[in-house]
Amino acid sequence: MTRVKVCGFTREVDLAAAVAAGVDAVGLIAGVTVETPREIGLADASRLAATVPPLVSTVLVTMPDDAGEARRRIERVRPDAVQLHGLDPADVAALADAPADVIAAVDPTDPDLDAYAGAADALLVDSIDDAGGGGTGETHDWERTREIVTSLDVPVILAGGLTPENVATAVERVDPFAVDVASGVEREGGVKDHDAVGRFVERATRARIAP
Template sequence: MTRVKVCGFTDEADLAAAVSAGVDAVGLIAGVTVETPRGIPLAEASRLAETVPPLVSTVLVTMPADVAETRDRIEQVGPDAVQVHGLDPEAVATLGDAPADVIAAVDPTDTDLNAYAEAADALLVDSIDAEGGGGTGETHDWERTREIVDSLDVPVILAGGLTPGNVAEAVETVDPFAVDVASGVEREGGRKDHDAVEQFVERATRARVVP
């Protein structure tokens, strides 16, 4: 069954609603260099992470300048996993001993996907913008991402433009380890639509993969 990560929480009510809907992971965006209504201070990310119950993973989504800054942010927030944007494969590899799983955010057209797959615990395939950030709300070539899933021996998380309306098709096409959504389940920037979150989880987890 495909796992579900909902990203970009800014308050406890939305986070609790997502947990009740059955998400596997929640993403907290902090320490990023792009403008986003989902960004929160690192201290707030730490506070929200502490409210997440056992068996639901917390993911710090961040854009660090280097490995040292990544380690500092992991220590400050204490997530189960860190999703890094903007680090090269060599930098990602040096985080192998960090006290959190490492998810590398990549574009499906990247030429160094093999290197990222060897360095990270998982890949998040997203539509990356010119500044290195994801969360563009745009879909990408799902057939290309299916090729990545089939060719790389690493969990692949599908992101980019997913909504309750298209997530089942995305799962059936790509067969990802997990799907990730932020703006696709929002009623406004940074605030989740609780009904949309429930629909997204239900449709993602019930979708059947096409052989």
Template sequence: MTRTKICGITRETDLDAVVDAGADAVGVTAAVSVDTPREVSVDRAADLIAAVPPFVTGVLVTMPETVARAVELVEAVEPDAVQLHGTLDPDEIAAVGRDVPSKVIAAIDAESDSIEAYAAAADALLVDSVDEQGGGGTGETHDWDRTRELVTDLDVPVVLAGGLTPDNVAAAVETVEPFAVDVASGVEQEGGVKDQAAVQAFVERATRARVEA
């Protein structure tokens, strides 16, 4: 069964709705270099992550410029996993993994030429449609057939992101068969505010899709 992560949580009410919908992971965005309504302060991120209940994975989504900064953020927020976007190269991703207790997810552009190197360095890959600054949340899909090849060829879990919504997530799961799917803007009423009905529909359709395929 494909797992689900709902990203860009800014409010406790949305966190509760995501957990109630049955999502496997919750993403909280802090310390990023892109302009996004989903960013919260590091202290706020720590509070939200602390509120994630047992058996649900709390993920810090961030864009550190150095290994030291990544370690500092993980120590401050204490997430179960940290999702790293931006400029860290595979060796630096591996260094973060050695220095923190959290699992490390490397967020990469679906068109990257360094996918295998990042796969060797991280605990999981999040394959996204990214902007020029390396940030996700663009709301754009990418070549799912290419990502399907990654799922087949790589030994690490592959998380599919980029332009997913309740309307297309079942097709995405059936095409790619990823370890998990990740959504932020695709289940929002407005920037940073989740649509609870959309969250519920996304989780239900993602988790049912592969069983029915």
């Protein structure tokens, strides 16, 4: 069954609703260099992470300058995993002993995919913008991502433009380890639509993988 991560929480009430809906992971965006209504401070990320019950993973989504800064942010927030945007494969590899699983955010056309796959615990394949951030709300070539899933020996998380309306089709075509959504389940920037979150989780987890 495909796992589900919902990203970009700013309010505890939304996070609790997502947990009740059955998400596997929640993403907290802190320390990024792009404009987003979903960014919170590291202190708030730590506070929200502490409210997440056992068996639901917390993911710090961040854009550090280097591995050292990433490590300091991990120690501050204490997430189960860190999702890194903008670091090269060498910096990602330098976090192999960090107290969190390491997810590298990549564009499906990135020429360093093999290097990232060797350095990270998982890849998040997203529609990356020029500034290196995801969360664009735009889909990318799912057939290319399916090729990545089948060719690389690392869990692949599909992100980019997913909604309750298209997530089942995305799962059927790509067969990812997990799917990730932010703006696709929001009423407004940074505020989740609880009904949309529930529909997204249900449709993602019930989708059948195409042969």
